[in-house]
Amino acid sequence: MKLNERSVAHYALSDSPADHTGFLRTWWGSGTAPGPSGAGRRCWFVLKGNLLFSFESREGRAPLSLAVLEGCTVELAEAPVPEEFAFAIRFSAPGVRPYLLAADGPAAQEAWVKALSRASFGYMRLVVRELEAQLREARKSLASHRRSSCRAAASRCKPPAPDHCSPALENGHSPCKDRSPGSTAEEGGSRPSGWASLEWEVQGSASLLLGRGQSPVSPETSCFSTLHDWYGQEILELRQGWLKRARVGRAGWEQKDRP
Amino acid sequence: MRYNEKELQALSRQPAEMAAELGMRGPKKGSVVKRRLVKLVANFLFYFRTDEAEPIGALLLEHCRITREEPSGFSISFVEDIERKYRFECCSEEQCQEWISALRRASYEFMRRSLVFYRNEIQKMTGKDPLEQLGISEEARFQLSSLKA
Structure with a gap:
């Protein structure tokens, strides 16, 4: 399925307001393992409207990933490694894998869960x-x-x-x-x-x-x-x-x- | 950029604001008009082969320009390359107008601007912040200051 990726990336980097930003640990698509494993990867996340982008770093010029926050719920979750501040984005459609993310602290976790759950x-x-x-x-x-x-x-x-x-x-x-x-x-x-x-x-x-x-x-x-x-x-x-x-x-x- | 196709496919099955079979021509040189089922869901425009359940593609409708095209069609292009147009042909002037106005309202950024406009107007008229009364005045996405003029 095609997507106007160039425009999406352009939107991700444009100066239209971000609704939330911060570093999160992510386990999505890390390596070839089917499930989440290890300590995950620390990325810079930007929430814009109903789209969640991740970047290699704060200065990253190309988004690594895009999640469309429609038909999903956000809830607290357990991370695969002792990580206290994890949460998951789960989709109601069958077969769509949830995203597992973790914040650095409880305040960041709460802010992310709140921002993401109202993003649709x-x-x-x-x-x-x-x-x-x-x-x-x-x-x-x-x-x-x-x-x-x-x-x-x-x-x-x-x-x-x-x-x-x-x-x-x-x-x-x-x-x-x-x-x-x-x-x-x-x-x-x-x-x-x-x-x-x-x-x-x-x-x-x-x-x-x-x-x-x-x-x-x-x-x-x-x-x-x-x-x-x-x-x-x-x-x-x-x-x-x-x-x-x-x-x-x-x-x-x-x-x-x-x- | 990685994205989950299943996620977008699931979104494409949601009830549409607008859906119709239209003639569609991609932005590539030499592409021809093809019959497509076109479906507007949230800020995405999905297009399907008329005999298939899964969409061939999706366009995110942020930072785009919708232009009327003669005789009865419209085009969508995006700010980073405004000449690169996805063209659509409608069967009537009326249908074309309906699509254009629906697409212009379909962006999240447009919704946000409308919200800020209403919030301002209501505050001017009543002296009260309507979002404060709804208990959501602190939310980042509703802040006036987050918008650049």
Whole structure:
């Protein structure tokens, strides 16, 4: 099976942020032995998104290995030699060999296990989706707050502002609308309990927050700069529409004016 | 670079964001258009022979550029060699648009940027950090400072 390896290696070395780095002892593919053996090999590891790269050294310019952290669980494990801080990445698909790794100390071990267990694309997507919903709510309640204050002032009210005020927002939409977050296979039942409870935590507090978002807007949202930006956006939109209409109108006049 | 094929094969069997039979032409000189099943899963695009269960190949969709190609197709190339294009042919304009927008959203780095954008916006509007309320504000992957402008 082919992979765009050159691009993958380029990504590994690019200056996009690493989510975790450090030295780990590894037993993967060491020598020809089928199973792990010996003291393993000390390599520099870089976690970027859902990809875990290893390098010969910190300055290594070519990744030695790549692991794709999808459909896997991370758990504490026993190393083949007395090594106290080992952990394993296990894949739910049958026949995929787990990776056995070991950190230098308990703090490093914990940090790695935490970072690796939250590395999947599905986890990132879940959080993005949650924030997307929160922002929509915040905008809605701000708009309704504005509407009610308009009414109070008995002034002419404009239609509520659109949900999307910037192109980045539109692009950030979660790709799959037809599936609920819990039903994708990569987020399926094969996660360790820690993962499952974390997801539950995220979703649980999400619904709490959404509930709160429906209440009338909180006092913080009426701070001047927020409102200024908010009205500013609307004025820009109105101005654009006005300019367009003015152009069309002018074109019409010019035609009529001709003999 | 060592990677486990079985790991990628397992990922290719996961539910897809998008999947369709498209015409595909590799970046090598003289390569011809072939019918392929193309499947988008997470930030990988897998392609299969139409009668085979295992993919022939995968493209990691980080640091890539998706370009509209006439008449109704698109291409994927990667930053280290932007002229080296994987070309795809769709059966309609509409299908092509769907693929382009799905592929542009498919990178982890794009997700991260969206997250930072939302986090910022929500904080500006409500004065509260939404991630703090979710108890994950300390996670390295969600930090504003880790992103270069």
